[in-house]
Ligand code: OSB
């Protein structure tokens with residue numbers, strides 16, 4: 001296929017409620033939609049994930065714009081690409097900037113699936129017809145409020161509960177949750193807010209049968225995580241530390257992680273995500289799909305990826321209505337009894353809803 005034209009739309013949406021982590025509170029989501037056209041007028045869609053501020057990785061909305069517009073689009077525009085796996089090779093001359101790369105790459109995957117008359121799930125080698133859905137809950141104002149929120153999600157059928165923890169908001173919270181919900185699949189995400197000096201505290205988590213603790217230590221560490229995992233019964237799941245299949249291999253070999261959270265954006269696209277999935281499968285390390293508070297296009301890509309066989313743990317991709325009054329795709333993504341059905345239509349299997357997109361649109365750039 002030849003990439004003939006790319007439309008880059010800048011959107012700003014407001015979430016139903018703020019999402020609070022150890023870094024602060026987020027309610028506005030600004031991102032880009034990439035629509036990539038081939039020579040026959042087919043088009044594929046991608047959504048960028050970086051936030052306004054560089055608290056999760058170093059990328060931001062503005063760095064994404066710069067990289068996509070000035071470096072990545074010129075590398076693919078009017079180029080012949082026979083398979084989307086080639087895109088990450090073309091982008092390899094550009095260091096890091098994984099979220100910018102992923103936004104373009106996933107659009108080319110969708111385009112490829114549509115051209116070849118298959119669902120994105122099929123194109124990736126997906127095997128499951130429905131995926132298990134967990135929920136990630138931000139920090140709440142009081143523990144009572146958290147217990148109430150968790151109870152509602154359990155009643156809605158979510159398959160596992162993930163709560164954010166940080167120094168000063170940890171053991172007591174987990175203890176109260178365990179008391180109230182003795183058998184619910186429960187995990188905690190620290191987003192790198194501890195160091196090895198907190199070992200005694202982290203060790204106490206072993207008393208609460210957590211499925212895993214996500215990214216307790218530094219975002220760029222695997223050595224201290226290995227030391228911690230040796231002393232901890234609770235499995236460690238790395239998120240921020242894994243930016244590539246090479247990182248995954250190193251972390252597994254070192255014993256730094258027993259589970260991996262795969263986010264398409266963090267690892268630079270679907271080809272790299274699939275490589276990490278395949279490596280983990282070979283090594284007996286289960287994976288699940290993380291989230292970036294995406295709108296519908298990003299969610300659709302997550303769902304297709306999650307249909308691969310080693311995604312054996314519930315992911316963070318909730319339904320559209322969890323975050324949005326109205327999502328930018330049609331139909332919206334719905335969770336039924338804790339499952340999302342993997343769409344069978346071509347490509348991502350959801351249509352961009354142009355009326356809704358128009359409402360949130362700040363700006364459009366066309367490259368041809
Ligand atoms: O660490 O997984 C994370 C949200 C923003 C940034 C990082 C993370 C998260 C979440 C929520 O946990 C994922 C989601 O619901 O999309």
Ligand code: MG
Nearest residue numbers: 189214215239
């Ligand atoms: Mg995380």
